[in-house]
Amino acid sequence: MKSNQPSIELWQNTWNKLVATEACDDRQQVTPIAEDQNLLPLDQLLERCIKVFLTTRSEVLESDLSIAVSQLSMQLGADYGLLLICPEQKQGQPLAIPGGTYLPTDLQRNIRSLVGNADQWCQLVSERLVKVIDRQSDIDHREQFLLNAMAADTVIMVPIMGRTDAGGCLFFSVSERRAISDSEASLLSTFAQLFFLVLDRSRMVDRLERREQLLERTERLANIGSWSDDVLNNCITFTKHAAEIFEIDPDIQKITLDDYFQFVHPEDKDRVARVLQHSVESGEPSDMIYRIITAQGNEKYIHGLGEVLQDDQGKTIARSGSVQDISEQQAKERRLNQSVVVFESTMEGIVITDARSCIEAVNPAFCQITGYKEEEIIGRPISILKSGQYGSDFYRSMYQAIEDQGYWRGEIWNRKKTGEIFPEWLTITAVRDGNNRVSHYVGVFSDMSKIKESEQQLEHLSYYDSITNLPNRALLLSRLENALEKARTSQRKVGLIAIDLDHFKHINDSLGHPAGDRLLQEFAHRLRRRLRDSDTVARLGGDDFMVVLEDVVSSEQVQSVSAIIKGLLEQPFDAGVGQELYISVSMGITLFPDHGSSVTQLLSNADVAVFKAKQEGRNRHQFYTNDMTQAASDRLELGNQLRKALQREDELQLYYQPQVCLQTGQLIGAEALMRWHHPTEGIIPPGRFLPVAEDNGLMPELDAWALRSACSTLARWQSAGNQPISVAVNITQPTFVAGGLVELLQRLLNEFSIDASWLELEITEGALLEPTPQVLDTIAGLKSLGISLAIDDFGTGYSSLAYLHRYQVDKLKIDRSFVNSIEEDDEGRVITTTIISLAKGLGLKVLAEGVETESQLVFLRDNQCESYQGFYFSRPVPVVQMEELMGQ
Numbered sequence: 001m002k003s004n005q006p007s008i009e010l011w012q013n014t015w016n017k018l019v020a021t022e023a024c025d026d027r028q029q030v031t032p033i034a035e036d037q038n039l040l041p042l043d044q045l046l047e048r049c050i051k052v053f054l055t056t057r058s059e060v061l062e063s064d065l066s067i068a069v070s071q072l073s074m075q076l077g078a079d080y081g082l083l084l085i086c087p088e089q090k091q092g093q094p095l096a097i098p099g100g101t102y103l104p105t106d107l108q109r110n111i112r113s114l115v116g117n118a119d120q121w122c123q124l125v126s127e128r129l130v131k132v133i134d135r136q137s138d139i140d141h142r143e144q145f146l147l148n149a150m151a152a153d154t155v156i157m158v159p160i161m162g163r164t165d166a167g168g169c170l171f172f173s174v175s176e177r178r179a180i181s182d183s184e185a186s187l188l189s190t191f192a193q194l195f196f197l198v199l200d201r202s203r204m205v206d207r208l209e210r211r212e213q214l215l216e217r218t219e220r221l222a223n224i225g226s227w228s229d230d231v232l233n234n235c236i237t238f239t240k241h242a243a244e245i246f247e248i249d250p251d252i253q254k255i256t257l258d259d260y261f262q263f264v265h266p267e268d269k270d271r272v273a274r275v276l277q278h279s280v281e282s283g284e285p286s287d288m289i290y291r292i293i294t295a296q297g298n299e300k301y302i303h304g305l306g307e308v309l310q311d312d313q314g315k316t317i318a319r320s321g322s323v324q325d326i327s328e329q330q331a332k333e334r335r336l337n338q339s340v341v342v343f344e345s346t347m348e349g350i351v352i353t354d355a356r357s358c359i360e361a362v363n364p365a366f367c368q369i370t371g372y373k374e375e376e377i378i379g380r381p382i383s384i385l386k387s388g389q390y391g392s393d394f395y396r397s398m399y400q401a402i403e404d405q406g407y408w409r410g411e412i413w414n415r416k417k418t419g420e421i422f423p424e425w426l427t428i429t430a431v432r433d434g435n436n437r438v439s440h441y442v443g444v445f446s447d448m449s450k451i452k453e454s455e456q457q458l459e460h461l462s463y464y465d466s467i468t469n470l471p472n473r474a475l476l477l478s479r480l481e482n483a484l485e486k487a488r489t490s491q492r493k494v495g496l497i498a499i500d501l502d503h504f505k506h507i508n509d510s511l512g513h514p515a516g517d518r519l520l521q522e523f524a525h526r527l528r529r530r531l532r533d534s535d536t537v538a539r540l541g542g543d544d545f546m547v548v549l550e551d552v553v554s555s556e557q558v559q560s561v562s563a564i565i566k567g568l569l570e571q572p573f574d575a576g577v578g579q580e581l582y583i584s585v586s587m588g589i590t591l592f593p594d595h596g597s598s599v600t601q602l603l604s605n606a607d608v609a610v611f612k613a614k615q616e617g618r619n620r621h622q623f624y625t626n627d628m629t630q631a632a633s634d635r636l637e638l639g640n641q642l643r644k645a646l647q648r649e650d651e652l653q654l655y656y657q658p659q660v661c662l663q664t665g666q667l668i669g670a671e672a673l674m675r676w677h678h679p680t681e682g683i684i685p686p687g688r689f690l691p692v693a694e695d696n697g698l699m700p701e702l703d704a705w706a707l708r709s710a711c712s713t714l715a716r717w718q719s720a721g722n723q724p725i726s727v728a729v730n731i732t733q734p735t736f737v738a739g740g741l742v743e744l745l746q747r748l749l750n751e752f753s754i755d756a757s758w759l760e761l762e763i764t765e766g767a768l769l770e771p772t773p774q775v776l777d778t779i780a781g782l783k784s785l786g787i788s789l790a791i792d793d794f795g796t797g798y799s800s801l802a803y804l805h806r807y808q809v810d811k812l813k814i815d816r817s818f819v820n821s822i823e824e825d826d827e828g829r830v831i832t833t834t835i836i837s838l839a840k841g842l843g844l845k846v847l848a849e850g851v852e853t854e855s856q857l858v859f860l861r862d863n864q865c866e867s868y869q870g871f872y873f874s875r876p877v878p879v880v881q882m883e884e885l886m887g888q
Contacts, residue, residue, distance in 0.1 A: 042187040045071055049191070053198045061202050062097055065195055069099030069170070072191060076156060076184075078172035080104070083192075084114060085160070085168035085199055086122070094118055094168065095199070104151055104173075113149040114171075120145045125159040125166040130185040132156050134177045146171075156180065158192045167196045223326070229257070229306075229319040231280065236260055245302070245325045247294035265291035265299065276306075280316045283308045289326065301330040349424075351443045357382045360440070369424075369447045371417035382443070387413040387421040402430050402441075411448065423448040465539040467517050468524035476538035476546055480599050483536075483550045484592055494592040495549035495558035498606035499565065502584045502618040504543035507575070509733060510765055515575035519583070526568045531561070546606070555591060555623065562587050562621040584619035586610055595624045611635075639696040641678070642689055646701055651677050654709045655876035658885055659726070659847060659869045662861045667885060669726035671762070671869060672710045673876045674702065703735040707748060713879055714759065715752035722886055728760040728790060736763050739774045742781030749785065756786035762813065764792055779807050790847075794835060804842055812839045816850025816870075822859050833863050840864065 049068050056064050069081040080100025087094055096111045104110065114121065120142050124131070133143045134154040146155055152173035160168040170192040180188070225242025229235070234256050243250050246263055264272050268290040279286040286306040293299055306321035343350055349366035353359050359377050367374060370385065377384070390412075401408040407429045415421050424445040431440040463475035471479065480494070487494045501523070508516040520543070527537045527545070536548040547565070549558055565585065572580035588609025596602040605624040613622035645651040652674060659669035676684040693699055710729050717725075735741060749756055761782065782789060790811035791804075804812075814835050821828025832848070839846035848860050851870030860868060874885065 042072075042075060042184060042191075045075060046187060046190060046194070049194060053194065056198070058202045058206060061198065062095075065097045065198070066099040068191070068195070069097060070101065071099075072170075072188070073100035073172055076172050076174065077176075077178065078156065078174045079152070080107075080173050082111070082114070082150070082171045082173075083168070083195055084118075084121075084171070085196060086118070086162065086166060100173075106151065110149055110151055114146075117145065117149070121149075121157075121169060122166050124157060125161075125169050128159050128161060130156070130158050130180060130188055132174075132178070132180055136177070153177070156188075158185075158188045160192045160196045162196065163200075167200075168192075170195065223328075224322050224324045226322050227320065231316055231318055242323055245294075245300070245323055246292065247296040247298065263292045263294065265293055267291070279306060279308055280319070283310050283314065283316060286321070289330075300325055300327045302326065348444050348446045351382065351445075353382050353441045353443070355438050355440065357441065369416075369422075369445075370414075376417075382441075385414040387415045389413050389421070398428070402428055406430055414445075423452050425451075468521055468539045470524050470528070470545075471536060471538040473538070473540050476536060476540070476548070477599055479536045480548055480602070483548055484597075484599065486550065487592055490551070492550070493552040493554075493594070494602075495547075495552045495555075495561070496590045496592075496602050496606045497547040497549070497558065497562055497565070497621075498588040498590075498603075498610045499545040499547065500586045500588075500610050500614070501543035502586055502614075504583070507581065507583075511575060511577050515577050519573050519575045519581065522573050523568075523583075527565065530564060530568060546603075552591065555589075555594075558589055558591065559621070559623075562589060566619075566621075586613035586618045587621035588613055588624065589621055590624045635692055635695075638684075638689065639692045639698075642676070642693055642696070642698060645676060645678075646698070646705060651679065652702075652705060652709075653677060653878065654706060654713070655878055656727070656882040657869050657876040658874045658882070659728075659867050660873050661867050662857070662865055667725065668867060669728065669760070670882060671728045671876075672706060672730075674706055675876075699732045700735045700738065703731050704744060706730070707744065710759070711748045711752045711754055714754045717883075717886070718754055718758065724755070724758060725886070726760045726788065727758060728762045730762045730792065733764060736778060737775055739778070741778055742785065745782070745785060745787065757788070760788040760790055760811070762790045762792040765794065783808060790845075793849075804844070809844060811845040811847060814846065814848045814865075819848050819850045819856055819860075819870075820852075822856050823853065829859070832860070832865075836860075836863050836865050 045068075049071075052064055052068075065083060069083050073079070073081040078100060079102040080098060083095075083097040083099070085095040085097075094115050096115060098107055098111070124142055124146070131143075132154065133139060133147060133156075135147060139147070146157065147153070150171055150173050152175075154174040154177045156172040156174060158170035158172075159166065160170060162168070170188070223241075223245070225245050226239040227242050228237045230237075235254055236257060236259075237254050238246070238248075238252075240250055240253075243252065248255075261269060261273070272288065272290050275286050275288050278284070285308065286304065289301060289303050291299055292302050303324040303326045304321065305323075306319050308316050309318040309320070310316050343363050346363065347365055349369045350361075350363040351359055351366055352361040358379060358381055360379075362372075362374055362377055366372075367377075370377075398408050407427060409427045410425075411423060412426050413421050413423050414426075425448050426443060426445040428441055428443045430438050431442060433439045463472060463478075464470065465472045480496075483494045486492075501519075504516065504519075507519060520539070524537070524539065524545070527547070531537060531547065534550055536546075538546045538548070540546055547561070549561060552558055565587065569583055569585060572582050575581050588606045588611070590596060590602050590606045590609060592602055595605050605628070608628045609622045609624040612628050613620050616622065653676075654672045655675050656670040656672055658667050659671065660666065661668050674686060674690075676686075676689050678684050690699075690702075693702055706729050710727055714727055731741070745756075745759075779789065788810040789807070790813055791809055792813050793815040794812045812835060814832055818828050818831050818835070822832055836846050846866055848856075848865050848868040849870065851857055851860065851868040851872045853872060856870075857868065857872060877885070
């Protein structure tokens with residue numbers, strides 16, 4: 001029995017020699033030696049094995065060990081050898097590696113016996129002795145078991161010591177008993193320990209590789225990369241995943257600190273540099289979140305941790321740590337913060353409940369809308385808000401929709417803390433957990449009270465007139481349709497009275513729209529107060545009203561109502577301008593079914609009857625008759641023909657009425673008046689076609705035509721060398737206030753190259769009543785062009801000294817009604833002289849219209865009127881006759 005302690009000097013010399021000198025990558029494999037060759041000595045075999053094991057790989061290690069065991073078996077003359085290595089921490093089965101020339105057929109049974117009864121031979125190993133055990137010697141039961149298990153007469157047992165206790169054993173089955181020298185025992189022990197160390201090293205390498213793989217998987221899953229910083233050599237080493245985070249080539253594992261800072265976001269560089277500098281100087285760990293710009297140009301958020309390694313003098317020599325890509329986490333936090341801001345600041349109420357519909361959270365808007373404080377409502381069931389207007393079926397269908405679709409959306413009435421119920425637009429969404437079970441409900445709602453009020457107001461505006469609060473055309477049509485249906489059933493009549501306020505446009509033009517609106521309101525009030533509740537009084541727009549009378553028996557009944565309406569006008573109206581106004585109305589009457597069977601036909605016929613009442617002198621009513629429709633058709637046809645006349649060159653013409661100086665009798669100007677030479681009807685007077693033009697919206701086109709024609713005539717007169725005169729062209733109020741007039745005149749002046757001082761525009765007082773920016777710009781533009789401005793029919797409207805001064809009017813024209821009354825009453829003379837004095841006082845020119853007698857002429861001359869026009873001197877004449885008068 002020999003000691004198995006190897007020669008320390010032999011072991012160390014052999015190992016160090018091989019490690020120091022065999023720096024080759026080629027793996028040297030131990031190969032079996034043939035029987036007819038000389039066997040290698042054990043020490044040379046040991047060197048050769050060490051040389052192989054230095055470069056062996058784990059996948060061929062057992063094969064290399066088996067070959068080595070075979071070599072040893074041959075060296076010792078053994079039939080075979082068996083290497084048994086105990087499992088780590090005694091867990092699992094021992095590793096068995098056989099090797100040799102004569103392996104028994106029942107080797108696996110022998111190995112199972114040894115492995116299954118390891119406690120028997122492990123006790124022998126603990127003695128740490130190389131033994132030769134044979135059946136002829138005095139042996140104990142453990143040794144007897146070993147001989148039986150190996151199926152041998154002699155066994156050489158070489159113990160292997162682990163880190164703390166028995167590590168395994170190397171057995172050799174020998175046919176003939178032989179002795180083992182001390183040197184052989186020592187070498188065999190060295191072999192055994194070498195086998196253990198190689199296997200142990202392989203296990204450690206495997207563990208390290210598994211740990212590295214685990215670390216790499218962990219880093220990848222956590223988006224973490226590791227780094228180490230050799231501070232003294234300015235070299236930072238990245239792990240593979242750290243390189244992936246920075247999106248650099250995986251082959252680039254080492255960079256400098258300057259390279260690293262190239263990745264740091266420009267806005268974060270100073271802060272990162274300060275933190276790292278403090279960590280290096282103080283030795284304290286670093287922990288910061290900052291941004292980087294990767295090699296691919298992507299921005300990421302990084303969480304960096306770093307530890308410091310210092311030498312004995314406290315100088316930092318290295319740093320190591322990790323970087324984690326937290327971009328997604330930061331994005332989630334930003335979204336969460338945004339959600340919190342939205343939750344807190346949105347104007348919509350938000351309530352979150354658990355799966356049992358108990359309230360867990362509410363936002364400020366919820367509290368503001370419902371009146372509940374947060375602490376009052378948390379933990380209470382959402383049913384506290386129920387209004388009581390809905391049954392259980394409604395809520396069942398609501399939650400069924402949430403279950404099927406994930407949400408419910410609709411209008412619902414709920415209850416505030418005060419008990420007041422209110423409408424809200426509500427969306428309820430189900431929130432599900434990972435198991436697809438509802439964990440919460442989120443309700444988002446907006447108070448629809450104001451919307452409901454607005455809808456009611458919009459509905460009112462849709463069916464009621466905004467000025468008079470009477471039904472408008474839409475509601476009138478609906479009520480009239482219903483009235484006709486009832487009349488068909490009851491065999492009664494329905495009466496329609498269309499009402500038009502006479503000369504209402506003059507009130508708007510002279511007193512302004514506020515005065516006109518006030519008059520409309522007062523008239524509507526009188527109608528509504530006097531007529532029956534069952535009667536519909538509607539305003540269709542402008543000064544047009546309509547009265548619907550149901551259950552009418554006869555036309556006399558409708559006629560009596562028209563008399564009542566006329567009687568409502570006997571009292572004056574207060575239009576808010578400091579003076580009382582009297583108005584009259586023209587009314588058109590139609591009856592169902594006498595004058596039509598449909599709503600459209602009845603309304604149309606009523607309008608035709610109104611027009612007939614106006615033609616008959618206004619301030620009256622007129623029942624519809626069939627011949628009126630023909631007259632309306634004629635007016636429509638006249639409108640169409642007027643449109644065509646505007647496109648022709650010979651139908652529309654300007655006539656000129658001379659304007660004469662009262663002191664010298666000299667012709668000083670003319671007013672351009674439009675005439676229509678119809679190809680079949682001859683001359684159509686303005687009183688017939690101008691109302692048609694106004695109804696068809698043709699006045700702006702007629703104004704533009706008159707200006708062009710007058711400018712063309714002026715150009716001819718100026719080029720002929722005539723004495724300067726002033727040609728006045730009437731411009732209607734829509735053209736004057738709409739804009740574009742100055743631009744039109746500028747183009748005409750340039751086109752015809754005429755002197756603008758020859759041109760004068762006549763407008764009514766109504767065009768100047770509302771000093772809109774457009775009106776002011778138009779007047780300023782006219783003055784800049786050098787065109788004069790005259791007020792036509794002065795004194796018939798809302799005469800104001802303010803607008804005469806503000807608008808820089810050049811001339812006043814006294815209306816013919818005042819001139820005609822000079823010979824009849826004192827009032828006409830007083831008004832005329834007052835207007836003349838007013839014009840003189842303001843430095844304005846003054847002209848009298850409609851002078852027809854010598855006595856009128858003498859009165860005007862005696863009272864310092866400057867000029868006149870009228871039949872006394874000349875009627876309006878064509879341009880040729882005007883040129884003759886100019887020549888005289």
